[in-house]
Amino acid sequence: MKIQFTSTRKLWYTALLVFAIFAFVPMHGQSNTATQKGKTIKGVISNDEGPILGANVTLKDSNMGVVTNEKGEFTFPVALKTGDVLLISYVGYKTKEFKIKDNTTFIELTIYEEVFEFTGAPNSEKRYKSKRSN
Amino acid sequence: MKIIYIFLFIFVFQSNAQIADFEAINFEKADKIALKYKDENLSNLPLLSYKLTSELTTDVERFRAIFKWVCSNVSNDYSMFRRNMRKRKQYKDDSLKLAEWNKKFKKIAFQKLVKKNRTVCTGYAYLIKQLANLADIECEIVNGYARTSTIEIASLYAPNHSWNAVKLNNKWYLCDPTWASGVPNPTSYRFQFQYNDGFFLADPKLFSVNHHPEDKKWFLLENKQPTFDMFLEAPVIYGNAYTYFRSHITPKTLDNTVKQHEKVTFSYQLKIPVEKDEVYLIVEKNEHENKVTPEFVAIENQKLTLKHTFKYRGYYDVHLYINDDLISSYSFKVEK
Numbered sequence: 012m013k014i015q016f017t018s019t020r021k022l023w024y025t026a027l028l029v030f031a032i033f034a035f036v037p038m039h040g041q042s043n044t045a046t047q048k049g050k051t052i053k054g055v056i057s058n059d060e061g062p063i064l065g066a067n068v069t070l071k072d073s074n075m076g077v078v079t080n081e082k083g084e085f086t087f088p089v090a091l092k093t094g095d096v097l098l099i100s101y102v103g104y105k106t107k108e109f110k111i112k113d114n115t116t117f118i119e120l121t122i123y124e125e126v127f128e129f130t131g132a133p134n135s136e137k138r139y140k141s142k143r144s145n
Numbered sequence: 146m147k148i149i150y151i152f153l154f155i156f157v158f159q160s161n162a163q164i165a166d167f168e169a170i171n172f173e174k175a176d177k178i179a180l181k182y183k184d185e186n187l188s189n190l191p192l193l194s195y196k197l198t199s200e201l202t203t204d205v206e207r208f209r210a211i212f213k214w215v216c217s218n219v220s221n222d223y224s225m226f227r228r229n230m231r232k233r234k235q236y237k238d239d240s241l242k243l244a245e246w247n248k249k250f251k252k253i254a255f256q257k258l259v260k261k262n263r264t265v266c267t268g269y270a271y272l273i274k275q276l277a278n279l280a281d282i283e284c285e286i287v288n289g290y291a292r293t294s295t296i297e298i299a300s301l302y303a304p305n306h307s308w309n310a311v312k313l314n315n316k317w318y319l320c321d322p323t324w325a326s327g328v329p330n331p332t333s334y335r336f337q338f339q340y341n342d343g344f345f346l347a348d349p350k351l352f353s354v355n356h357h358p359e360d361k362k363w364f365l366l367e368n369k370q371p372t373f374d375m376f377l378e379a380p381v382i383y384g385n386a387y388t389y390f391r392s393h394i395t396p397k398t399l400d401n402t403v404k405q406h407e408k409v410t411f412s413y414q415l416k417i418p419v420e421k422d423e424v425y426l427i428v429e430k431n432e433h434e435n436k437v438t439p440e441f442v443a444i445e446n447q448k449l450t451l452k453h454t455f456k457y458r459g460y461y462d463v464h465l466y467i468n469d470d471l472i473s474s475y476s477f478k479v480e481k
Contacts (some may be wrong), residue, residue, distance in 0.1 A: 139381040
């Protein structure tokens with residue numbers, strides 16, 4: 012059976028086509044804005060014994076950051092974009108830098124302890140007294 | 146000819162200059178920022194580093210804000226220091242136990258640092274390095290030996306102190322945040338904050354009198370690096386020496402033997418102007434002390450020279466004072 016294109020039908024098809032184009036364009040636009048505005052980054056921070064509570068995850072050169080929970084997990088409070096650098100730090104551990112890549116959504120990182128020994132000589136203003144005597 | 150002298154002067158001046166390299170920079174803004182964030186804690190170092198440095202433009206100012214903050218907010222825990230020294234001494238011949246103790250102490254030390262803002266030297270040096278590195282400033286912890294009036298030479302079988310080297314405008318400088326932060330209270334012996342700016346970008350020559358790095362490159366002295374024996378024999382210099390001097394020239398040793406009626410020369414390179422009548426010696430003998438105006442005082446080309454003669458034989462302790470500030474100590478055996 013041959014489909015007959017009536018003018019009404021033509022109009023409907025055109026409308027549908029226009030709708031489809033418009034529907035597609037904003038969608039495409041939206042995904043573009045998404046790359047510019049960024050994405051939510053989650054992750055888990057551990058040390059050699061497992062996930063750690065209280066590690067700092069900070070966006071480099073900013074005051075934005077978050078602290079890991081008792082499972083070592085974090086969700087970065089602002090959306091991040093490709094090329095942003097996160098600093099993962101914990102007092103006594105070497106700070107790690109992590110650069111957000113195109114496909115980054117979840118970060119799993121292990122941080123390692125600083126290797127050094129604590130020493131410490133306090134200064135003294137106490138006047139020196141020699142043990143030599145007359 | 147004149148031009149050559151001018152160049153020579155500039156060259157000599159620059160090679161000696163340390164904090165003087167930054168004379169044109171006023172640290173008021175950096176110091177204000179350090180003060181503004183005095184209630185910040187240590188649980189988030191990247192954030193602290195950002196707060197201290199983001200409003201400043203030069204690296205030296207950024208480093209200054211970090212140094213000033215650490216030295217004004219972190220206290221030196223003497224009981225922690227003593228406990229550590231005791232254990233380190235106890236285990237000094239048992240490397241396994243020593244390593245175990247070091248691991249345990251590191252944990253305790255970092256907890257105290259974050260929760261109570263208290264630490265020992267390495268903690269200061271660690272914080273300075275971390276905060277500076279987070280601000281993209283090259284900075285290292287320097288481990289080594291340090292001497293004060295109360296440190297026994299016998300206790301220097303292993304490194305006992307840590308400080309920092311920092312790279313600013315492509316040049317390395319030395320600082321000692323622990324000693325810049327304060328000293329024990331003379332009566333209670335508890336730590337009290339008393340910022341000493343002399344330990345910020347100190348002159349390496351003076352620094353080497355009572356700081357001896359394990360790694361020789363951190364002397365920052367290309368030649369005339371003192372040997373370990375020279376360091377052990379060196380006179381005692383106090384925090385104030387860092388306010389007044391660029392270098393300590395003579396006497397080279399703490400214990401000296403001289404002849405009766407021999408003229409003894411004391412000489413120093415000055416960092417700030419000093420008046421001749423502000424300089425005096427306290428000479429101690431047999432529990433008696435005398436304030437003595439040196440028989441000769443000269444200040445020429447920023448070099449301070451004093452002379453003193455011992456009239457009688459015996460043992461003396463001699464202390465140099467400028468403006469009633471205790472600067473350095475020496476002991477003399479005076480023979481016939």
